[in-house]
Amino acid sequence: MTQVLTRRSVTIAVFVCAATLATAADVRAQGYIAPFIGFDFGGDSGCPEITGCEDKKLNYGVAFGALNNVGGFEQEFAYASDFFGEAPGLSSSVLTVMSNFMLAPNLQVARPYFLVGVGLIKTDIELTPTSLLQSSNNHFGWDIGGGLMIFFGRHVAIRGDIRYFHSFQDLELGGVTVLDGTKLDFGRAAAGMVFKF
Numbered sequence: 001m002t003q004v005l006t007r008r009s010v011t012i013a014v015f016v017c018a019a020t021l022a023t024a025a026d027v028r029a030q031g032y033i034a035p036f037i038g039f040d041f042g043g044d045s046g047c048p049e050i051t052g053c054e055d056k057k058l059n060y061g062v063a064f065g066a067l068n069n070v071g072g073f074e075q076e077f078a079y080a081s082d083f084f085g086e087a088p089g090l091s092s093s094v095l096t097v098m099s100n101f102m103l104a105p106n107l108q109v110a111r112p113y114f115l116v117g118v119g120l121i122k123t124d125i126e127l128t129p130t131s132l133l134q135s136s137n138n139h140f141g142w143d144i145g146g147g148l149m150i151f152f153g154r155h156v157a158i159r160g161d162i163r164y165f166h167s168f169q170d171l172e173l174g175g176v177t178v179l180d181g182t183k184l185d186f187g188r189a190a191a192g193m194v195f196k197f
Contacts, residue, residue, distance in 0.1 A: 029066035030196050034159065036061060038190025045186040046085030057082045059188055071103045074115065095122040096165060098143050111149040118142045121167050121184060139167035139184060149194055157194040162187060
């Protein structure tokens with residue numbers, strides 16, 4: 001009786017392990033790298049709207065992530081110079097480092113995605129040439145957005161998305177709160193490549 005129970009237990013354990021490994025093979029995450037280029041718009045950026053803006057400033061960066069059949073995770077780094085627009089003696093930039101959770105159902109050729117995350121929004125503002133006023137602020141912030149990936153084969157895709165970034169803190173310039181109660185916010189439209197591995 002004991003041998004029958006032991007044999008049955010071993011058989012069940014082997015079956016459960018095999019089923020678990022088969023399921024894990026189907027849902028395991030695939031890594032990717034996604035360089036992109038885009039522009040910031042709205043909110044506090046130098047470009048007031050996504051359309052009809054003559055003074056678009058480039059925003060470029062790279063994302064690293066992993067996706068399974070339902071979603072995944074992405075770490076993104078992006079940089080924009082002249083973020084607050086151009087003016088004599090003014091230099092500004094914004095660096096974003098965001099960690100995002102993604103909902104991205106696998107529809108084979110096309111893969112729509114929705115994401116939300118938190119991270120760092122770093123602003124640098126400098127009035128030159130005398131540098132009378134210089135400010136560097138690290139903001140804790142969040143982002144939300146969505147887009148679409150279209151695959152050409154198993155490992156290469158193009159993607160485009162729109163994301164909105166918001167800080168949790170007011171923007172300060174030289175110890176003076178510039179955006180009191182408003183917080184730093186802006187949108188970004190971007191397109192790029194996806195390389196899965």
